[in-house]
Amino acid sequence: MQNFLSFPEYRGVSRExxxxxxxxxxxxxxxxxxxxxxxxxxxxxxxxxxxxxxxAQFYRxxxxxxxxxxxxxEGRFFYNDNLDGFNYIEGGERLxxxxxxxxxxAGRDVKPSVAVQGMAVDKILPGxxxxxxxxxxxxxxxxxxxxxxxxxxxxxxDGSDNLACVxxxxxxxxxxxxxxVANLYPGPxxxxxxxxxxxxxxxxxxxxxxxxxxxxxxKNAYSAVLEPGDAIFIPMLWWHHVDSLAEVNGLMNYWxxxxxxxxxxxxxxxxxxxxxxxxxxxxxxxxxxxxxxxFDHYLFKQGEDPQSYIPTHKQGxxxxxxxxxxxxxxxxxxxxxx
Numbered sequence: 251m252q253n254f255l256s257f258p259e260y261r262g263v264s265r266e267x268x269x270x271x272x273x274x275x276x277x278x279x280x281x282x283x284x285x286x287x288x289x290x291x292x293x294x295x296x297x298x299x300x301x302x303x304x305x306a307q308f309y310r311x312x313x314x315x316x317x318x319x320x321x322x323x324e325g326r327f328f329y330n331d332n333l334d335g336f337n338y339i340e341g342g343e344r345l346x347x348x349x350x351x352x353x354x355x356a357g358r359d360v361k362p363s364v365a366v367q368g369m370a371v372d373k374i375l376p377g378x379x380x381x382x383x384x385x386x387x388x389x390x391x392x393x394x395x396x397x398x399x400x401x402x403x404x405x406x407x408d409g410s411d412n413l414a415c416v417x418x419x420x421x422x423x424x425x426x427x428x429x430x431v432a433n434l435y436p437g438p439x440x441x442x443x444x445x446x447x448x449x450x451x452x453x454x455x456x457x458x459x460x461x462x463x464x465x466x467x468x469k470n471a472y473s474a475v476l477e478p479g480d481a482i483f484i485p486m487l488w489w490h491h492v493d494s495l496a497e498v499n500g501l502m503n504y505w506x507x508x509x510x511x512x513x514x515x516x517x518x519x520x521x522x523x524x525x526x527x528x529x530x531x532x533x534x535x536x537x538x539x540x541x542x543x544x545f546d547h548y549l550f551k552q553g554e555d556p557q558s559y560i561p562t563h564k565q566g567x568x569x570x571x572x573x574x575x576x577x578x579x580x581x582x583x584x585x586x587x588x
Contacts, residue, residue, distance in 0.1 A: 254424065254473035257482070268386050268483075273411065276485040278425050278472060285415045285502075286479030288382040294418035294478050298356060298498040301418045302349040305397075305500075308375035313342040317398075319363035325401040325494075326452070327363065327443060336443055338363070345374060348397075355399060356497035365398025365494075367444065371502070384504060386413065396501040398494060405434055405449035405491040406442075409518050412484040414503040416476040419496030423482055424453060424473045426489040433467035434489055439524055446520070453491050 257280045263272070272279055285291055293304035319327055319338035327338050348366060355361040371379050371393045379393050397418075405426060414423075426434060434449040442448060451461045458465060475495070476482060484490055517525070530538060546552040548568065556568050567579060 252468055252471070252473075254468075254471050257425075257472050257474050259474075263386070265386050265388060272483060273485075278485060278488055279483050280474050280476065281481045281483065283479050284386075284481040285382070285384075285417065288417065288479070290378070290382045290417050290500075290502075291479045294498075294500060298353060298418070301498060301500065302353055305375060305378070306346050306349060308378045308381075309345050310374075310376060311344065312374050314345045314348065314366045314369055314374055315340055316343045316348055317363075317365045317367060319401075321360050321362055323363060325363045325399075326404070327365070327401060328404055328448075329437070329443070329450075333437065333441075345369075352397070352399060352498060361399070363399060363401045365396065365401050367396050367398070369395040369397070371395050382417075382502070384413070384415075387504065387506075391504045391506050393502050393504050396499075396503070398499055399497055400499075401494050402454075403492045404443070405451075405453065405489045406444070406446045407487045407489050408446065408484065408505060409486055409520055410505040410507045411486050412503055412505050413481055414484060414501055415481040416478055417500040417502050418478055419494060419499030420475055420477055421499060421501060422473065422475045422493040422495060423484075424471055424491040424493075425484065426467055426471050428487040428489070430467045430470055430489065433463040435461050435464065439520070439527065449489065449491070 257278055259280045259282055260272075261282050263281050263284065290301070290304055294301035317327060317338050317340050319325070323337045328336070330337050345366070348364070352364060355364065369375075375395070378395075384391065384393065405424070407428070435451050436447040437450045439447055451457070451464045451467075456464050456468075474482065530541060533541070547554075548556060557565055560568065562569060566575075571579070
């Protein structure tokens with residue numbers, strides 16, 4: 251088994267410590283017992299049946315999206331061999347029927363991989379988040395719920411900061427720093443299993459002949475197993491592979507864009523990356539290097555900050571934009587694309 255690096259671990263983290271000390275560092279940490287007092291977690295610790303029954307009491311009949319994979323995929327939701335499709339199917343189902351099926355499958359030796367991923371809690375299970383509040387957030391952040399059996403999610407990244415709380419079963423997290431992107435061999439930008447590019451390398455069975463740089467990624471990887479009540483802070487752009495280790499697993503997570511209450515920017519950075527790839531695809535290496543200097547200066551501010559010498563009223567997209575000016579810029583860009 252690979253020897254991974256260890257995360258810093260905390261207990262009893264306050265809201266102020268989280269947002270003033272931990273989040274600004276943009277380094278992942280594990281917070282043991284953060285949501286250990288949730289009734290949802292207490293139900294899961296009694297039994298899988300109690301956990302499912304607790305969820306069902308909030309259910310009002312909305313269908314959820316169920317992901318189903320053949321036993322042969324061994325829990326790894328991924329592409330098919332040609333990368334022109336996926337090795338699983340999806341469909342709408344009642345949550346109570348899904349939970350019953352999940353419990354039924356738990357006793358089988360051979361079973362399909364099943365999961366409900368990214369369920370909108372406040373829509374599907376109204377009242378659940380109020381009964382299990384995220385004390386770290388002063389302002390409401392809409393949670394997502396992930397429930398399934400022994401499945402694996404390939405290394406991918408989020409475009410927002412992420413607080414992931416294990417509420418049932420166990421999960422193993424393996425994280426890679428953003429600078430390991432080239433060593434992870436990420437797949438297509440615009441054709442992905444769940445919206446974000448994923449590493450094409452199998453963590454548990456890596457093909458080093460085909461993906462030799464993956465060895466370097468593993469040297470820089472962090473890992474931890476989280477129990478019910480534990481949480482992990484995953485900063486944006488940190489790649490994370492997640493294994494659900496029990497027959498019934500549950501996770502509640504919260505995404506936010508840097509500061510609570512600030513809406514996600516549109517276009518998102520990932521969308522901007524797609525546009526940039528289109529704009530620069532035919533440039534020569536020398537021309538790309540020239541544009542690298544421009545991006546470093548204006549976007550990543552590697553030298554003198556443009557805001558330090560351009561008057562505030564003329565900073566345009568480099569500074570604070572009024573809603574009216576932002577609309578004008580977006581309208582101009584839409585016309586340009588047309």
